[in-house]
Amino acid sequence: MEGRLLILISLKTGDLLLVKKAQNKLSEMIIRGTKQTFLDRPLAYYHIGIVEKEGTDFFVLHATKDHGCIRQPLDLFISEEGLIDVYRKSSPLINPLKILKRAKSMLEAPYNPSFRLDQPGYYCSDYVVNAFKDENIFHLSPMVFGPNGSVLPEWQQYYENLDLPVPNGQLGSSPNSLISQGHLKFIGAINS
Template sequence: MRGATVQTGDLIFLPDDGKMFSDMISRSTAMSKDSVALNGKTAAATKTLGSRDPETSNGAPAPVRASLPTYTHVAMVERGDDGVHIMHATVKRGCIRQSLAEFIADRGAGADVFRASRALRDPRSIVRRARAMLGAPYNPSFRIEQSGYYCSEFVFQAFANEHLFHLTPMTFGPDRSVLPQWVDYYRKLGLPIPNGEWGTSPNSLLAGQALRFIGALADLDRLG
Protein backbone atom coordinates (compact mmCIF):
# COMPACT_ATOMS: atom_id res chain seq x y z
CA MET A 1 0.00 0.00 0.00
CA ARG A 2 1.82 3.07 -1.23
CA GLY A 3 1.92 5.90 1.27
CA ALA A 4 2.18 3.59 4.26
CA THR A 5 5.53 3.26 5.98
CA VAL A 6 7.12 0.81 8.35
CA GLN A 7 7.68 2.03 11.89
CA THR A 8 9.39 0.87 15.05
CA GLY A 9 7.67 -2.19 16.46
CA ASP A 10 6.26 -3.40 13.16
CA LEU A 11 6.76 -7.09 12.52
CA ILE A 12 7.82 -8.61 9.23
CA PHE A 13 6.50 -12.11 8.57
CA LEU A 14 8.10 -14.28 5.90
CA PRO A 15 6.31 -17.19 4.21
CA ASP A 16 7.62 -20.69 3.61
CA ASP A 17 10.63 -20.39 1.28
CA GLY A 18 10.47 -24.01 0.16
CA LYS A 19 13.60 -25.11 2.00
CA MET A 20 13.34 -28.18 4.23
CA PHE A 21 13.55 -26.40 7.61
CA SER A 22 11.04 -23.77 6.53
CA ASP A 23 8.74 -26.47 5.17
CA MET A 24 8.90 -28.36 8.47
CA ILE A 25 7.84 -25.24 10.36
CA SER A 26 5.12 -24.46 7.84
CA ARG A 27 3.59 -27.93 7.99
CA SER A 28 3.72 -27.98 11.79
CA THR A 29 2.38 -24.53 12.66
CA ALA A 30 -0.01 -23.63 9.83
CA MET A 31 -2.93 -21.61 11.13
CA SER A 32 -6.53 -22.68 10.84
CA LYS A 33 -9.10 -20.50 9.12
CA ASP A 34 -10.32 -19.47 12.58
CA SER A 35 -7.06 -17.84 13.59
CA VAL A 36 -5.71 -16.10 10.50
CA ALA A 37 -5.33 -12.32 10.63
CA LEU A 38 -7.47 -10.94 7.82
CA ASN A 39 -8.45 -7.34 7.12
CA GLY A 40 -6.62 -6.22 10.25
CA LYS A 41 -8.42 -8.64 12.55
CA THR A 42 -8.71 -12.39 12.92
CA ALA A 43 -11.13 -14.41 10.89
CA ALA A 44 -12.58 -15.69 14.16
CA ALA A 45 -13.70 -12.15 14.96
CA THR A 46 -16.06 -12.11 12.01
CA LYS A 47 -17.69 -8.93 10.81
CA THR A 48 -21.29 -8.53 11.94
CA LEU A 49 -24.04 -6.87 9.98
CA GLY A 50 -23.67 -3.11 10.12
CA SER A 51 -20.14 -3.14 11.51
CA ARG A 52 -17.42 -1.06 9.90
CA ASP A 53 -14.43 -2.42 8.08
CA PRO A 54 -11.14 -1.84 9.91
CA GLU A 55 -9.27 1.29 8.97
CA THR A 56 -5.69 2.40 8.82
CA SER A 57 -4.46 5.31 10.93
CA ASN A 58 -5.26 7.74 8.12
CA GLY A 59 -8.87 6.57 7.87
CA ALA A 60 -8.44 4.54 4.68
CA PRO A 61 -9.73 0.96 4.59
CA ALA A 62 -7.19 -1.52 5.91
CA PRO A 63 -5.59 -3.70 3.23
CA VAL A 64 -7.19 -7.07 2.69
CA ARG A 65 -5.20 -10.26 3.24
CA ALA A 66 -6.66 -12.32 0.44
CA SER A 67 -5.32 -15.77 1.29
CA LEU A 68 -4.50 -17.90 4.30
CA PRO A 69 -0.82 -17.27 5.06
CA THR A 70 1.61 -19.69 6.62
CA TYR A 71 4.67 -17.91 7.97
CA THR A 72 7.96 -19.47 9.00
CA HIS A 73 10.03 -16.47 10.11
CA VAL A 74 9.37 -13.19 11.91
CA ALA A 75 11.53 -10.11 12.44
CA MET A 76 10.98 -6.70 14.03
CA VAL A 77 11.49 -3.20 12.68
CA GLU A 78 13.48 -0.40 14.28
CA ARG A 79 13.16 2.97 12.60
CA GLY A 80 15.54 5.72 13.70
CA ASP A 81 17.74 8.57 12.57
CA ASP A 82 20.11 6.07 10.97
CA GLY A 83 17.34 4.56 8.85
CA VAL A 84 15.27 1.41 8.99
CA HIS A 85 16.84 -1.65 10.59
CA ILE A 86 15.62 -5.17 11.21
CA MET A 87 16.36 -7.17 14.34
CA HIS A 88 15.75 -10.90 14.40
CA ALA A 89 17.08 -14.32 15.35
CA THR A 90 18.63 -16.20 12.43
CA VAL A 91 19.73 -19.82 12.19
CA LYS A 92 23.21 -19.11 10.85
CA ARG A 93 24.10 -15.76 12.45
CA GLY A 94 22.18 -15.77 15.71
CA CYS A 95 20.47 -12.58 16.84
CA ILE A 96 21.39 -9.71 14.55
CA ARG A 97 20.53 -6.14 13.57
CA GLN A 98 20.80 -5.32 9.89
CA SER A 99 19.68 -2.59 7.53
CA LEU A 100 16.41 -3.10 5.71
CA ALA A 101 18.35 -3.22 2.44
CA GLU A 102 20.56 -6.02 3.76
CA PHE A 103 17.52 -7.87 5.09
CA ILE A 104 15.82 -7.72 1.69
CA ALA A 105 19.04 -8.81 -0.04
CA ASP A 106 19.17 -11.82 2.29
CA ARG A 107 15.50 -12.70 2.41
CA GLY A 108 13.80 -10.98 -0.50
CA ALA A 109 10.89 -8.55 -0.34
CA GLY A 110 8.22 -11.26 -0.39
CA ALA A 111 7.09 -10.61 3.17
CA ASP A 112 4.10 -9.14 4.96
CA VAL A 113 4.11 -6.36 7.54
CA PHE A 114 1.90 -6.42 10.63
CA ARG A 115 1.47 -3.83 13.38
CA ALA A 116 0.09 -3.92 16.91
CA SER A 117 -3.67 -3.44 16.89
CA ARG A 118 -3.34 -0.88 19.66
CA ALA A 119 -0.77 1.84 20.29
CA LEU A 120 2.42 0.45 21.80
CA ARG A 121 3.00 1.55 25.38
CA ASP A 122 6.76 1.97 25.09
CA PRO A 123 8.40 1.35 21.69
CA ARG A 124 11.79 2.37 23.10
CA SER A 125 11.58 -0.42 25.67
CA ILE A 126 10.93 -2.90 22.86
CA VAL A 127 14.05 -1.69 21.07
CA ARG A 128 16.14 -1.85 24.24
CA ARG A 129 15.02 -5.39 24.98
CA ALA A 130 15.70 -6.46 21.40
CA ARG A 131 19.14 -4.88 21.37
CA ALA A 132 20.00 -6.64 24.62
CA MET A 133 19.53 -9.96 22.81
CA LEU A 134 21.81 -9.08 19.88
CA GLY A 135 24.80 -11.38 19.67
CA ALA A 136 23.00 -14.25 21.38
CA PRO A 137 23.03 -17.57 19.51
CA TYR A 138 20.08 -19.13 17.74
CA ASN A 139 18.05 -21.55 19.87
CA PRO A 140 17.58 -24.61 17.64
CA SER A 141 15.72 -26.57 20.32
CA PHE A 142 12.72 -24.17 20.48
CA ARG A 143 12.73 -24.87 24.21
CA ILE A 144 12.44 -21.57 26.07
CA GLU A 145 14.66 -22.76 28.92
CA GLN A 146 17.57 -23.31 26.51
CA SER A 147 20.12 -20.57 25.78
CA GLY A 148 19.69 -18.32 22.78
CA TYR A 149 16.53 -17.37 20.91
CA TYR A 150 14.56 -18.56 17.92
CA CYS A 151 12.79 -16.00 15.74
CA SER A 152 9.39 -15.80 17.40
CA GLU A 153 10.94 -16.17 20.86
CA PHE A 154 13.11 -13.12 20.08
CA VAL A 155 9.98 -11.11 19.24
CA PHE A 156 8.07 -12.48 22.23
CA GLN A 157 10.84 -11.40 24.60
CA ALA A 158 11.26 -7.98 22.96
CA PHE A 159 7.53 -7.29 23.39
CA ALA A 160 7.26 -8.82 26.88
CA ASN A 161 6.34 -5.55 28.60
CA GLU A 162 3.62 -4.87 26.03
CA HIS A 163 1.67 -8.02 26.96
CA LEU A 164 0.57 -8.53 23.36
CA PHE A 165 1.52 -12.17 22.96
CA HIS A 166 1.08 -15.37 24.90
CA LEU A 167 2.90 -18.67 24.99
CA THR A 168 0.96 -21.48 23.34
CA PRO A 169 1.45 -25.26 23.16
CA MET A 170 3.95 -25.97 20.41
CA THR A 171 3.07 -28.29 17.55
CA PHE A 172 5.38 -30.37 15.39
CA GLY A 173 2.84 -31.82 13.03
CA PRO A 174 -0.88 -31.67 12.22
CA ASP A 175 -3.41 -32.89 14.77
CA ARG A 176 -0.82 -33.27 17.55
CA SER A 177 1.25 -35.67 15.47
CA VAL A 178 5.01 -35.31 15.00
CA LEU A 179 6.48 -35.17 11.50
CA PRO A 180 9.24 -37.73 10.86
CA GLN A 181 11.60 -34.87 9.99
CA TRP A 182 11.27 -33.51 13.53
CA VAL A 183 12.03 -36.93 14.98
CA ASP A 184 15.32 -36.95 13.06
CA TYR A 185 15.98 -33.30 13.93
CA TYR A 186 15.67 -33.80 17.68
CA ARG A 187 17.53 -37.09 17.59
CA LYS A 188 20.53 -35.17 16.25
CA LEU A 189 20.12 -32.55 18.98
CA GLY A 190 19.91 -35.25 21.62
CA LEU A 191 16.78 -33.68 23.07
CA PRO A 192 13.16 -34.78 23.47
CA ILE A 193 10.65 -33.19 21.12
CA PRO A 194 8.82 -30.42 23.04
CA ASN A 195 5.48 -31.29 21.45
CA GLY A 196 2.72 -29.58 23.43
CA GLU A 197 5.15 -27.62 25.60
CA TRP A 198 4.84 -23.86 25.92
CA GLY A 199 6.48 -21.78 23.23
CA THR A 200 5.80 -19.59 20.21
CA SER A 201 5.86 -19.63 16.43
CA PRO A 202 5.42 -16.89 13.83
CA ASN A 203 1.89 -18.16 13.26
CA SER A 204 1.01 -18.30 16.95
CA LEU A 205 1.86 -14.59 17.25
CA LEU A 206 -0.87 -13.97 14.68
CA ALA A 207 -3.41 -16.32 16.23
CA GLY A 208 -4.98 -13.64 18.42
CA GLN A 209 -6.07 -10.11 17.66
CA ALA A 210 -2.85 -8.44 18.80
CA LEU A 211 -1.68 -7.63 15.26
CA ARG A 212 -3.22 -6.17 12.13
CA PHE A 213 -2.06 -6.50 8.55
CA ILE A 214 -0.44 -3.35 7.11
CA GLY A 215 0.64 -4.51 3.68
CA ALA A 216 3.18 -6.41 1.66
CA LEU A 217 6.72 -5.24 2.35
CA ALA A 218 7.35 -4.73 -1.36
CA ASP A 219 4.36 -2.37 -1.62
CA LEU A 220 5.17 -0.11 1.30
CA ASP A 221 6.89 3.26 1.02
CA ARG A 222 9.59 1.88 3.28
CA LEU A 223 11.82 4.92 3.49
CA GLY A 224 9.23 7.65 3.25
Protein backbone atom coordinates in the same frame (compact mmCIF):
# COMPACT_ATOMS: atom_id res chain seq x y z
CA MET B 1 6.23 -0.97 -6.89
CA GLU B 2 4.26 2.10 -5.72
CA GLY B 3 2.38 0.05 -3.08
CA ARG B 4 5.67 -1.40 -1.82
CA LEU B 5 7.14 2.10 -1.49
CA LEU B 6 4.12 3.32 0.49
CA ILE B 7 4.45 0.39 2.89
CA LEU B 8 8.19 0.98 3.31
CA ILE B 9 7.64 4.69 3.99
CA SER B 10 4.95 3.92 6.57
CA LEU B 11 7.09 1.46 8.59
CA LYS B 12 7.42 2.25 12.29
CA THR B 13 9.66 1.06 15.08
CA GLY B 14 8.01 -2.01 16.57
CA ASP B 15 6.37 -3.19 13.35
CA LEU B 16 6.82 -6.89 12.72
CA LEU B 17 8.03 -8.45 9.49
CA LEU B 18 6.83 -11.98 8.82
CA VAL B 19 8.47 -14.08 6.15
CA LYS B 20 6.40 -16.55 4.17
CA LYS B 21 8.63 -18.03 1.48
CA ALA B 22 10.55 -21.09 2.60
CA GLN B 23 14.28 -20.68 2.01
CA ASN B 24 15.53 -24.07 3.18
CA LYS B 25 14.45 -27.39 4.69
CA LEU B 26 14.08 -25.97 8.23
CA SER B 27 11.86 -23.10 7.06
CA GLU B 28 9.72 -25.58 5.09
CA MET B 29 9.38 -27.73 8.22
CA ILE B 30 8.35 -24.72 10.32
CA ILE B 31 5.66 -23.76 7.82
CA ARG B 32 4.36 -27.33 7.48
CA GLY B 33 4.35 -27.91 11.23
CA THR B 34 2.80 -24.63 12.40
CA LYS B 35 0.57 -23.33 9.60
CA GLN B 36 -2.95 -22.43 10.66
CA THR B 37 -5.89 -20.24 9.70
CA PHE B 38 -6.85 -17.06 11.52
CA LEU B 39 -9.91 -14.99 10.56
CA ASP B 40 -10.22 -17.05 7.35
CA ARG B 41 -6.67 -16.08 6.37
CA PRO B 42 -4.07 -18.84 6.01
CA LEU B 43 -0.99 -18.26 8.13
CA ALA B 44 2.13 -19.92 6.78
CA TYR B 45 5.06 -17.90 8.12
CA TYR B 46 8.41 -19.28 9.17
CA HIS B 47 10.31 -16.21 10.40
CA ILE B 48 9.66 -12.93 12.22
CA GLY B 49 11.70 -9.78 12.94
CA ILE B 50 11.23 -6.37 14.55
CA VAL B 51 11.53 -3.08 12.61
CA GLU B 52 13.69 -0.29 13.97
CA LYS B 53 13.46 3.16 12.37
CA GLU B 54 16.52 5.30 13.06
CA GLY B 55 16.24 8.65 11.30
CA THR B 56 15.69 7.74 7.65
CA ASP B 57 17.28 4.31 8.02
CA PHE B 58 15.49 1.06 8.78
CA PHE B 59 16.82 -2.06 10.46
CA VAL B 60 15.46 -5.47 11.37
CA LEU B 61 16.28 -7.08 14.70
CA HIS B 62 15.83 -10.84 14.65
CA ALA B 63 17.22 -14.24 15.63
CA THR B 64 18.76 -16.18 12.75
CA LYS B 65 19.96 -19.76 12.49
CA ASP B 66 23.31 -18.77 10.97
CA HIS B 67 24.16 -15.61 12.93
CA GLY B 68 22.19 -15.65 16.19
CA CYS B 69 20.47 -12.43 17.27
CA ILE B 70 21.38 -9.61 14.88
CA ARG B 71 20.50 -6.10 13.74
CA GLN B 72 20.40 -6.00 9.95
CA PRO B 73 19.68 -3.24 7.40
CA LEU B 74 16.12 -3.59 6.10
CA ASP B 75 17.17 -3.68 2.43
CA LEU B 76 19.48 -6.64 3.12
CA PHE B 77 16.72 -8.43 5.05
CA ILE B 78 14.30 -7.91 2.13
CA SER B 79 16.82 -9.14 -0.45
CA GLU B 80 17.54 -12.28 1.60
CA GLU B 81 13.98 -13.13 2.63
CA GLY B 82 11.80 -12.23 -0.37
CA LEU B 83 8.08 -12.47 0.49
CA ILE B 84 7.41 -10.42 3.62
CA ASP B 85 4.20 -9.28 5.29
CA VAL B 86 4.15 -6.30 7.64
CA TYR B 87 2.08 -6.41 10.83
CA ARG B 88 1.58 -3.78 13.53
CA LYS B 89 0.05 -3.90 16.98
CA SER B 90 -3.68 -3.10 16.62
CA SER B 91 -3.50 -0.45 19.34
CA PRO B 92 -0.57 1.97 19.81
CA LEU B 93 2.54 0.48 21.36
CA ILE B 94 2.92 1.34 25.04
CA ASN B 95 6.66 1.95 24.78
CA PRO B 96 8.42 1.23 21.46
CA LEU B 97 11.77 2.40 22.87
CA LYS B 98 11.55 -0.20 25.62
CA ILE B 99 10.91 -2.88 22.99
CA LEU B 100 14.04 -1.75 21.14
CA LYS B 101 16.10 -1.62 24.32
CA ARG B 102 15.08 -5.14 25.25
CA ALA B 103 15.65 -6.40 21.66
CA LYS B 104 19.10 -4.79 21.54
CA SER B 105 20.03 -6.31 24.90
CA MET B 106 19.60 -9.74 23.27
CA LEU B 107 21.80 -8.97 20.24
CA GLU B 108 24.71 -11.36 19.79
CA ALA B 109 22.92 -14.05 21.80
CA PRO B 110 23.06 -17.44 20.08
CA TYR B 111 20.26 -18.98 18.08
CA ASN B 112 18.27 -21.66 19.90
CA PRO B 113 17.79 -24.45 17.32
CA SER B 114 15.79 -26.61 19.76
CA PHE B 115 12.92 -24.10 20.21
CA ARG B 116 12.89 -25.29 23.83
CA LEU B 117 12.75 -22.57 26.48
CA ASP B 118 15.10 -24.57 28.74
CA GLN B 119 17.93 -24.23 26.19
CA PRO B 120 20.24 -21.20 25.73
CA GLY B 121 19.65 -18.53 23.10
CA TYR B 122 16.57 -17.42 21.20
CA TYR B 123 14.64 -18.51 18.15
CA CYS B 124 12.89 -15.84 16.07
CA SER B 125 9.45 -15.74 17.69
CA ASP B 126 10.94 -16.26 21.17
CA TYR B 127 13.13 -13.20 20.51
CA VAL B 128 10.01 -11.16 19.60
CA VAL B 129 8.01 -12.41 22.61
CA ASN B 130 10.86 -11.35 24.92
CA ALA B 131 11.28 -7.95 23.25
CA PHE B 132 7.53 -7.25 23.50
CA LYS B 133 7.27 -8.54 27.08
CA ASP B 134 5.97 -5.27 28.57
CA GLU B 135 3.33 -4.86 25.84
CA ASN B 136 1.45 -7.89 27.23
CA ILE B 137 0.18 -8.97 23.82
CA PHE B 138 1.94 -12.30 23.31
CA HIS B 139 1.59 -15.38 25.45
CA LEU B 140 3.24 -18.74 25.12
CA SER B 141 1.11 -21.56 23.79
CA PRO B 142 1.61 -25.29 23.28
CA MET B 143 3.98 -25.81 20.37
CA VAL B 144 2.94 -27.98 17.44
CA PHE B 145 5.12 -29.92 15.04
CA GLY B 146 2.40 -31.30 12.81
CA PRO B 147 -1.36 -31.29 12.30
CA ASN B 148 -3.75 -32.45 15.04
CA GLY B 149 -1.09 -33.03 17.70
CA SER B 150 1.03 -35.26 15.46
CA VAL B 151 4.76 -34.85 14.89
CA LEU B 152 5.90 -34.77 11.28
CA PRO B 153 8.66 -37.30 10.48
CA GLU B 154 11.05 -34.47 9.56
CA TRP B 155 10.71 -33.05 13.07
CA GLN B 156 11.34 -36.49 14.61
CA GLN B 157 14.59 -36.70 12.66
CA TYR B 158 15.51 -33.09 13.44
CA TYR B 159 15.23 -33.68 17.19
CA GLU B 160 17.00 -37.04 16.99
CA ASN B 161 19.93 -35.15 15.44
CA LEU B 162 19.82 -32.69 18.38
CA ASP B 163 19.59 -35.62 20.82
CA LEU B 164 16.52 -34.01 22.40
CA PRO B 165 12.86 -35.03 22.61
CA VAL B 166 10.41 -33.17 20.36
CA PRO B 167 8.83 -30.44 22.55
CA ASN B 168 5.37 -31.12 21.09
CA GLY B 169 2.82 -29.54 23.42
CA GLN B 170 5.43 -27.66 25.48
CA LEU B 171 5.00 -23.92 25.84
CA GLY B 172 6.67 -21.81 23.19
CA SER B 173 5.79 -19.73 20.15
CA SER B 174 5.94 -19.55 16.39
CA PRO B 175 5.40 -16.64 14.00
CA ASN B 176 1.95 -18.10 13.22
CA SER B 177 0.98 -18.43 16.88
CA LEU B 178 1.84 -14.75 17.49
CA ILE B 179 -0.42 -13.60 14.65
CA SER B 180 -3.29 -15.84 15.74
CA GLN B 181 -3.39 -14.21 19.19
CA GLY B 182 -5.32 -11.34 17.59
CA HIS B 183 -3.31 -8.29 18.71
CA LEU B 184 -1.74 -7.48 15.35
CA LYS B 185 -3.14 -6.02 12.14
CA PHE B 186 -1.93 -6.65 8.63
CA ILE B 187 -0.37 -3.54 7.04
CA GLY B 188 0.78 -4.83 3.66
CA ALA B 189 3.28 -6.94 1.74
CA ILE B 190 6.87 -6.23 0.76
CA ASN B 191 8.24 -8.41 -2.02
CA SER B 192 11.83 -8.28 -3.20
